[in-house]
Amino acid sequence: MKLERLISIIYKLLNHEVLSASTLADEFQVSQRTIYRDIDVICAAGFPVVSYQGTKGGYGMMNGYKMDKSLLGSYDVNSLITVLRSLSSVFEDERAQGTIERLQTIGPEHLTTSLAVDLETLRTEPDVLPHLRTAIAKRNIVRFEYINAENERTTRDMEPLRLHFKFRNWYVYGFCRTRGDYREFRLSRLMNLRLTQESFEPHHGVPEVAACSNKDKQDQLEDVVVRIGPEALAEAMDQFHQVHKQFHADGSMTMRIPVYKPLSARWLWTLLLSFGSGAEVLEPPLLRAIIKEQLQNTLKHYEEV
Structure with a gap:
């Protein structure tokens, strides 16, 4: 535990100009006297810790001192930091934040990245x-x-x-x-x-999660042909990515979507119905009939309007 605390203090000093003993003591839940002893150990290990006096005083690393950056390139570091920050925000993980601080010491002086990751969590209960x-x-x-x-x-x-x-x-x-x-x-x-x-006891020989069924049942896929109106193009393209698309002069689009057992794929019905009048199923005819029946059943809830 002490070694882990010493390593964390080193990385914090590398990422901050000055940190007071009281700030470090509060973060690591130890006394200021313990922090003083830790700083002595870090200095004895050869790290150039500088003590600053005054009301805003504390400890910091000597200007210009940096750790060896040869282990990872700046692209690797930036990408890792970006992903870890997203995970840290999702799980409120202090360990991930500590890893971020360690990576920042071997990253470039001014961190810029062309990568952004947002792990959406609105689809789950908060905790x-x-x-x-x-x-x-x-x-x-x-x-x-x-x-x-x-x-x-x-x-x-x-x-x-x-x-x-x-x-x-x-x-x-x-x-x-x-x-x-x-x-x-x-x-x-x-x-x-x-x-x-x-x-429970640790598991051995745990089977992997089954692969996507479409990969195992390619010959059982059936094309669903849908006409998408101009008002629903963006929404349809958000939902169906790698499918055949044909654009028409009137601004509409035809999508050919390979689906496993479309006549029992309730997720597909729900998705197509969510487009409202912006989507019309053309093929297969039985799916077109199912969508019509779904719409008629929905209208029954609004007959008094």
Whole structure:
């Protein structure tokens, strides 16, 4: 613990011009006397710590002293710092902030980056991600309510193993004790998460999360042809990326979207209906009929208007 504190103090002094003993003591939850002893040890190790007197005094590194930057290039450092900052904001992780400070000491004098990362968390309840990360680190069983793809509400007990961020959503993967098998849960459908006091043993030979079904079932994909009106172009392109697009003189666009079992893909129906009058299904005819039925069922809720 002392060695970790000494290393952290060194990096803090490298990233700040002057830090007072009281500031360091508060941060590391030790006495100022302990900080004085730590500074003596750091000086004895050959680091050029300078003491500044006065009301704004404290400790800092000698001007011009920098650590060896040969281990990583500035591009690597900037990219790592950018990603870590995003993770630090999501998980409120002080350890990530400490790593950022260490990386900054070997980065360029004036940090500029062409990369920005925003790990969107609005699709989850505020404390779900930090609680799950704690449960994974401490190997605690978690209990939560879940709405599955069939809109069934169940209570699950889970041994969480890792978090994933993919397709603009967070997922947790682990062993579901309720089902007796490994499962992946989308955090936006997860409610009332609770960490239990029960722990579980480390897993060996944990299977990887199943790959996207489209990759394994290419010959089972069916093209869905949709006409997108000029008023919905941007929204449709946000949702469907690597698909065939054909633009027309009237400003509309036709999309050919490969989908696995489109007649039972409720996610697709919901997405197409969200475009309102800006989307019209052309093929397959049975999907067109399904969308029409969905619209008619919706209109029944507004018959009195």
